[in-house]
């Protein structure tokens with residue numbers, strides 16, 4: 459299959475590329491800038507990861523170089539990109555243009571990507587779309603409002619694609635991740651106090667390792683599968699929490 463993973467520089471994307479290229483799939487990865495593309499190529503070369511490189515930026519979703527990917531057969535798209543948003547604030551503390559910008563990028567950017575990708579999928583009567591979401595949509599997260607709202611909106615898009623295009627053999631599903639150790643989260647996951655606090659509540663007792671993600675996504679990409687519009691948590695049990703030490 460031809461698998462496009464947006465945000466190819468992310469640790470999660472690299473883990474997926476590593477696993478799926480070993481299985482003989484052709485991997486395509488994007489970065490949002492020319493500079494990012496160059497850095498990504500270098501990283502992939504150093505880590506011996508094999509992929510085709512394309513540019514895709516939420517800010518200008520029509521100006522992408524995905525044409526070569528769209529011309530291929532058996533298209534799978536993993537929507538992994540998402541903006542980083544420090545500093546974290548409550549919703550009333552953000553200026554309105556910041557909120558608008560976040561929605562414009564993540565919601566509109568991902569929607570337009572899917573908008574470009576659906577026609578060739580319809581033509582081929584095959585497509586698999588996977589949204590990388592977060593368990594935070596189930597219970598909220600402190601000072602992360604636009605993230606939770608953006609992921610939830612995109613989960614809505616997955617549901618509607620499932621309904622509108624299921625008969626075209628296009629399956630759209632959501633994967634909600636718990637907390638994984640990546641460069642995005644390292645500020646927290648490398649902090650001993652945070653780690654201990656999290657490990658006390660995660661049912662599995664551990665922060666996730668990115669190597670635990672690829673296998674879980676495979677059934678969603680399978681050619682002969684019947685999973686459509688589903689949500690899968692890869693989270694060590696979150697958002698359920700252990701209450702030992704909190705409740706006697």
Ligand SMILES: NC(=O)c1ccc[n+]([C@@H]2O[C@H](COP(=O)([O-])OP(=O)(O)OC[C@H]3O[C@@H](n4cnc5c(N)ncnc54)[C@H](OP(=O)(O)O)[C@@H]3O)[C@@H](O)[C@H]2O)c1
Nearest residue numbers: 465468489490494515516538539540592635637638640642
């Ligand atoms: N790590 C976790 O614990 C965790 C938990 C729940 C969900 N997730 C989700 O998993 C995904 C990957 O997470 P990660 O930890 O690997 O995050 P990450 O390192 O921040 O990766 C996000 C990717 O998004 C891309 N991106 C940022 N702005 C963009 C834009 N304007 N246009 C297009 N792409 C853009 C970045 O690529 P460039 O900089 O090259 O453009 C980057 O590679 C994210 O969707 C995240 O929300 C992660």
